[in-house]
Amino acid sequence: MARTNEFRDKKVIGALLARIAENKRSLPSPCRIMEVCGTHTMTVHRYGLQSMLEKAGIEMVSGPGCPVCITPGEVHEAAIRLVTENENVILATFGDMTRVPTHLGSLQNAVPAKGSAVKIVYSPEESLDLARQKSNKEIVFFGVGFETTIPSIAVMAKAAAGEELSNYSILSALWLIPPPLRAILESGEVKLSGFLYPGHVSAIIGQEPYTFVAREFGFPGVIAGFEPGDILLGIISILDQIREGRPRVANEYTRVVRPEGNPVAQALMREVLEPKDACWRGLGVIPGSGLKFKAEYSAYDTEVKHDLRITARGIDLPGCRCGEVLRGILLPSRCPLFGKKCTPESPCGPCMVSFEGACLVHYKYRGPKS
Amino acid sequence: MCLAIPSMVIEIDEVHRTGKIDYLGTKVKTNFALLDDVRIGDWVIVHAGFAISRLDEEDAQETLDLLREIAEKS
Numbered sequence: 001m002a003r004t005n006e007f008r009d010k011k012v013i014g015a016l017l018a019r020i021a022e023n024k025r026s027l028p029s030p031c032r033i034m035e036v037c038g039t040h041t042m043t044v045h046r047y048g049l050q051s052m053l054e055k056a057g058i059e060m061v062s063g064p065g066c067p068v069c070i071t072p073g074e075v076h077e078a079a080i081r082l083v084t085e086n087e088n089v090i091l092a093t094f095g096d097m098t099r100v101p102t103h104l105g106s107l108q109n110a111v112p113a114k115g116s117a118v119k120i121v122y123s124p125e126e127s128l129d130l131a132r133q134k135s136n137k138e139i140v141f142f143g144v145g146f147e148t149t150i151p152s153i154a155v156m157a158k159a160a161a162g163e164e165l166s167n168y169s170i171l172s173a174l175w176l177i178p179p180p181l182r183a184i185l186e187s188g189e190v191k192l193s194g195f196l197y198p199g200h201v202s203a204i205i206g207q208e209p210y211t212f213v214a215r216e217f218g219f220p221g222v223i224a225g226f227e228p229g230d231i232l233l234g235i236i237s238i239l240d241q242i243r244e245g246r247p248r249v250a251n252e253y254t255r256v257v258r259p260e261g262n263p264v265a266q267a268l269m270r271e272v273l274e275p276k277d278a279c280w281r282g283l284g285v286i287p288g289s290g291l292k293f294k295a296e297y298s299a300y301d302t303e304v305k306h307d308l309r310i311t312a313r314g315i316d317l318p319g320c321r322c323g324e325v326l327r328g329i330l331l332p333s334r335c336p337l338f339g340k341k342c343t344p345e346s347p348c349g350p351c352m353v354s355f356e357g358a359c360l361v362h363y364k365y366r367g368p369k370s
Numbered sequence: 371m372c373l374a375i376p377s378m379v380i381e382i383d384e385v386h387r388t389g390k391i392d393y394l395g396t397k398v399k400t401n402f403a404l405l406d407d408v409r410i411g412d413w414v415i416v417h418a419g420f421a422i423s424r425l426d427e428e429d430a431q432e433t434l435d436l437l438r439e440i441a442e443k444s
Binding site for chain 1 (some may be wrong): 375376399401403404405406415417418419420422423425426427429430432433434436437438440441443444
């Protein structure tokens with residue numbers, strides 16, 4: 001049933017690319033498509049689709065779809081301060097988060113206070129297990145993510161509240177995908193022909209939250225899966241929408257994404273969290289683009305519990321241009337630091353750290369001079 | 371973080387809504403709190419330890435048929 005090979009079949013990919021080239025010929029150039037999701041960026045480069053699509057007249061640009069990347073430096077710095085300035089704090093987070101450079105260094109290089117530590121986890125659930133096992137330690141889960149991850153964080157807060165765990169809280173960096181799409185379209189900084197919507201965010205939120213893109217901006221978009229065949233099918237849909245003059249929210253990932261999304265996950269998010277205006281790296285403050293814990297869950301909100309008062313500005317470290325990469329206005333290879341001062345071994349910004357970061361993906365699959 | 375490849379459910383603890391999936395031959399602990407009525411043998415998409423969606427076999431077949439149709443026409 002996984003049958004992923006069939007979505008990667010050479011003959012199928014060749015036929016899809018030929019169809020794209022043929023459909024593109026009748027359209028005014030250029031045709032530039034933003035892959036909103038970092039995992040799409042990975043597929044595009046891993047399978048060499050970028051250069052094949054360029055030959056067919058399609059330019060792919062990366063967008064803001066890397067949660068590690070768009071989390072402002074000030075939030076990462078708050079996490080560093082928690083473990084360096086407080087004793088007996090265990091800060092649990094995803095691996096990528098520990099390597100993001102800030103004015104205070106990174107979590108990986110931070111020297112924790114006595115009894116404190118940074119612990120890499122794969123799932124939010126591991127952080128809750130830590131709180132259950134280590135009652136003499138304060139466990140902080142530094143939870144970052146889009147709608148794909150947010151429901152699991154809501155489950156953690158509910159479980160912690162249910163068990164009345166007093167040594168557990170969540171430093172949340174929770175981002176919603178539709179609001180930055182509006183910000184990108186309104187700014188008009190990058191001339192785009194369509195959006196490739198993230199498949200697994202869409203599995204949670206469904207199709208409706210994107211409808212404003214077609215309705216208000218007359219702009220095509222498609223929900224796509226993560227195999228090469230999925231992405232190329234999505235691009236064919238965008239070209240069809242342009243040709244027919246009928247922009248909509250198409251869904252080419254029906255095997256995973258239902259029109260209504262995942263109602264269980266949506267209900268959990270609504271129960272535990274509420275929208276807030278949030279500051280994104282590179283994009284600044286976007287209305288209603290983040291989530292925070294509702295008052296009844298404030299005991300599990302690290303910002304409230306530890307009185308953090310984070311003021312995010314979303315500005316890069318000197319020289320780093322991740323913000324522009326995340327807005328889709330700078331190709332990673334055009335950054336003067338790319339492949340020279342900034343490499344995966346010694347990253348200058350988060351886009352070279354995260355496995356979904358556009359700079360790391362370019363470096364990995366196209367080389368330091370890509 | 372995101373296992374974009376579908377995985378099969380192989381163990382379920384219905385009380386805790388947790389269990390295990392087979393991800394490319396590896397057993398991975400998974401939380402099923404975000405899906406109702408998960409059964410052994412279901413194919414799911416797992417993200418950061420949580421199953422977020424169930425794979426629909428008919429829809430998968432339709433997409434594969436479409437891909438084959440395009441390949442045959444070329």
